[in-house]
Amino acid sequence: MSPNSAVAAAGLRALPPLLSALIAVLAFLPVLGAGFVWDDPVLLSTAAGFGRWVDIWQALSQGQMYLFGYFRPLGLAMLGFEQTLSGGSTVLPHAVNLALHALNAAAVAWIGITIAAARGLDARRSTFAGLLAGASYAIHPAVTE
Numbered sequence: 001m002s003p004n005s006a007v008a009a010a011g012l013r014a015l016p017p018l019l020s021a022l023i024a025v026l027a028f029l030p031v032l033g034a035g036f037v038w039d040d041p042v043l044l045s046t047a048a049g050f051g052r053w054v055d056i057w058q059a060l061s062q063g064q065m066y067l068f069g070y071f072r073p074l075g076l077a078m079l080g081f082e083q084t085l086s087g088g089s090t091v092l093p094h095a096v097n098l099a100l101h102a103l104n105a106a107a108v109a110w111i112g113i114t115i116a117a118a119r120g121l122d123a124r125r126s127t128f129a130g131l132l133a134g135a136s137y138a139i140h141p142a143v144t145e
């Protein structure tokens with residue numbers, strides 16, 4: 001493989017993760033104007049006291065991070081910090097979740113490319129497989145709430 005074709009192949013492999021992340025952002029961009037739903041008010045009332053590290057450590061040490069029978073320290077801590085930073089606005093928590101979803105879609109695309117290439121598909125086909133995997137994850141309704 002010539003140096004130019006290696007660079008072109010690397011550039012081609014970079015497209016599916018970027019496109020998958022972009023698809024995720026574009027598909028779910030309206031969430032930035034949405035309110036909280038389902039169990040969010042209950043979670044937020046629990047997380048409201050976790051806006052500082054000392055509060056999170058105290059909650060962990062006293063077993064207060066159990067909610068609905070699940071141990072959710074990172075989720076509740078993130079909600080607490082987001083609520084503290086945003087003053088109760090829904091934009092920051094939704095923006096953080098949207099960014100995480102876009103990163104996950106990019107990761108799924110990269111994993112798809114890697115698996116397809118390991119199975120012997122050429123660069124074009126493995127790139128398409130990665131794009132298909134990442135875009136499918138990005139817009140699949142199972143990842144929405």
